[in-house]
Structures are given as C-alpha cells and as structure tokens.
Amino acid sequence: MKIKEIIVVEGKDDTAKIKSAVDADTIETNGSAIDQVVLEQIKHAQQKRGVIIFTDPDYPGERIRHIVDQNVPACKHAFLPKDQARSKQDKGIGIEHASTSDIRTALASVYELVDAAQGEITKQDLVDFGLIGGMNSSKLRGRLGVELRIGKTNGKQLLRRLNMFHVTSNQLEETMKKIMQEERDEK
16 A cells, blocks of 8 residues: 555654555654654645644644644544554553554545534534533543544544544434444443
8 A cells, every 4th residue: 555645653663663554655753842843844745745644542642633733734634543552561552553454444544634614513413412411422432533533532622523524414423323333232
C-alpha cells in the first residue's frame, strides 16, 4: 500500500512502524516539543503532497494533532483506538505498538476535516442516542469513536468531530444500532 500524503508522526519508532506497514514518507514532531521549524515542514508537505496526521491515541498525541491542525489547515486524520496501540507489556500507548494490519486499516480510513458548521448532526441527535447527558454516555462515545475511527472525544467535542468528518445522520444511526446490539449481546 503506497500512501501519497506525508504522514505526521511523533517519533522515529512511529516512523519505523509505519514504514513496516505501508510505503510512506513521514515527518516526525519529536513528541509534544513540536516547534515552528517542524510546523513549516508540515505546511510545505501539505502544499506539495498533502498530510495525514497520525499521532498516538493519548493526551500528548491529541495535543500534537490539535497544534498541527490549527497551524496547517486541511490535513487528513488517521486514528488508532487505544486498545490497538497498547504495548504487549503494557508499558505504553503508541503507534509503534500497533500491528501492521491495524495501521493499514487506520490509514485506509483517513478522514479529511472540513468546516463543522455545515454538518447535519445536531446536539439533539447526540442526546437521543445517549451520547451526551446519560450515565453510559462516556462509554458509548468511546465505542462510537472506535467504530467510526474518529478518536476518543468528550461530549463537547463529539458533535464538532462528527460534523467535521462528515458523518451523516444515517451513518450515526447505523453505527449506534450496531453498538446498542453489541451492548445487548454482552448482557
């Protein structure tokens, strides 16, 4: 699998793991110490080939994703659920711990963020599905983030992210039906 865009990762271990899974070029942010020089590199890469942000599913990774996204508009985003990025020895979470097949799946499910103001999903939809305001909301949001590969969100972030990723009302409804069925099957 050849990736046209340049993939933004946190460090050299992530680069090595990505290169073992796909044919791609990367830019390393060197962790959360991302500086203006790296941001300029990413801007240049975005202009020339496009960029996919693929950071660890943890707080520092989300922070880096946010910094890059704020400074370099129109990047695409790949997400990996925490359980797929956990080391076997439980010593950490990161892209470098993921299987090559999980990396390929995440990169095949790349989303392009767009203006959330044009989205069709409403706050009421989230309430209706129990994604905000309920006792089980956090767990449901976590499962939804994994299913749609949009990352983990809190209640405030979810509406914005669903609309930014152009998740339709039908996609949300079908995914929530699947999650609710899995919930029933687990009981």
